[in-house]
Amino acid sequence: MKKENIGIVETQVFNLPHELELENGEKLRDVQLAYETYGKLNPEKSNAILICHALTGDAHAAGLHKGDSKSGWWDIMIGPGKTIDTDRYFVICSNVLGGCKGSTGPSSINPETGKQYGADFPFITVADMVKAQKELVDHFGIQKLFAVIGGSMGGVQVLQWSVTYPDYVTKAIAIATTARSSPQQIAFNEVARIAILSDPKWNNGDYYSGSAPTHGLALARMIGHITYLSDASMHQKFGRKLQNKEQYDYNLGFDFEVESYLHYQGQSFTKRFDANSYLYITKALDYFDLSRKESLIEGMKTAKAKFLIVAVSSDWLYPPYQSREIVSALSANELDVTYREIESNYGHDAFLLESGQLGYLIGNFLSHTIVSDVMRNDIVSIRQGISIEETARVMFEKGITHLPVVTENDELTGIVTSWDISKAVALKCKTLDGIMTKDVLTVKGNEDIETAAKKMEQNNISALPVVDDDNKIIGIIGSEEINRLIGGYR
């Protein structure tokens, strides 16, 4: 299949309809989230994928902004025919609360004072970021996200989503991440923060009307950037090569390419990021700890999603052991979890670069969809023995064409379709028993949706009840929603 760039995209703004109560008890008014969407939401609203960005990412995950030549930060993964296929899925990505790319953060205007918040911005957490995102998802009327995907700080949001809103997440993909920030991660963040706080231009966070603490922010990024690479990738990229010279200079200027590179990364970062946002977001990351209550197993107990946890072999900032901890906690809670460690020299930033390996893993995980992933579980059914009139009324009121018939114990005993009702009227049949199909074709929740689709096609039926091992009805699946997911929604 041809993989394409989505083309021109635009960032939009969502205004939260009410104030946001934060984990620390404070309240934020007039909160807005910048977001982008790609692809189309299907009528059942079952094909939405939420992408969560890392520490310094933003809502612009794919495609091009008008006039730009550089695509969004995960364009390798998102687009028509790509792993996160926008011909099939409706993709949402929003800038985190506390950010500086259109979402409410320290550089936003404080409605109380009419001035930028600066250091008056409240301390937020990952749970607050996710709470604000949930408002955006609600705004689209989406009741269940087909998947939530993210790497690094995006991965911690994925985990937070899965434990805070378990009924909203079908599949969760967390890459190069952790369920709790380690002392080493906190340590690096603290050094980076001190770099900003020590810049006199930081001025207690009040610098928006003057010049920004770019020196401190660049230094913070340089420290961070070292941790995103690996020893091997630095050898490969630079070795001991000198920057545009043959000999050492024997002074304090750049000698090595790696020095020049780090300075460049630090400088370019200051053009796109706000120092106060860096302080607040790193602090939110430090606070992140799903094991805080009692244990990680306890902290992840509420999750229900199917998980894909991916670690990177050379990631020393979010090392694979942290991913394995997540896997152990999920497994202890008897959740469906797949763990993969990709072989890569890129270090932590591999989640932004390894399109081949990640594409393969994520693509397989997303496409292996089972009936329970997409079935409707707001089932309407009727009890055996009720009249045809009552049956017709329920179908009419609920606007449904297939009505499962159940016993006192909720066991499936038949199915009535609108066609059966017409038949009953034509044949002047009085009881349900005479018209309903008793030999009902069903599927199990763990069957592939392809199997369910074939069953419907071969038997020329348009919906199948989903039953458990005791033949109790747990959902219903229609051919339309399946076909949209298999064939894509255009």
Ligand SMILES: CC(=O)SCCNC(=O)CCNC(=O)[C@H](O)C(C)(C)COP(=O)(O)OP(=O)(O)OC[C@H]1O[C@@H](n2cnc3c(N)ncnc32)[C@H](O)[C@@H]1OP(=O)(O)O
């Ligand atoms: C979700 C998110 O994380 S979104 C934010 C992602 N992060 C960023 O975009 C900024 C941080 N950058 C990175 O993290 C990494 O650069 C990545 C992962 C995005 C890309 O990695 P790579 O493709 O390996 O690029 P690399 O690290 O080599 O950087 C290339 C840049 O360094 C510059 N560079 C390379 N060598 C040198 C050198 N010796 N001296 C000065 N500059 C140099 C290149 O000119 C290039 O500049 P450009 O980005 O303006 O085009």
Ligand SMILES: N[C@@H](CCO)C(=O)O
């Ligand atoms: N390059 C990533 C690293 C943090 O995960 C970022 O800047 O967000």
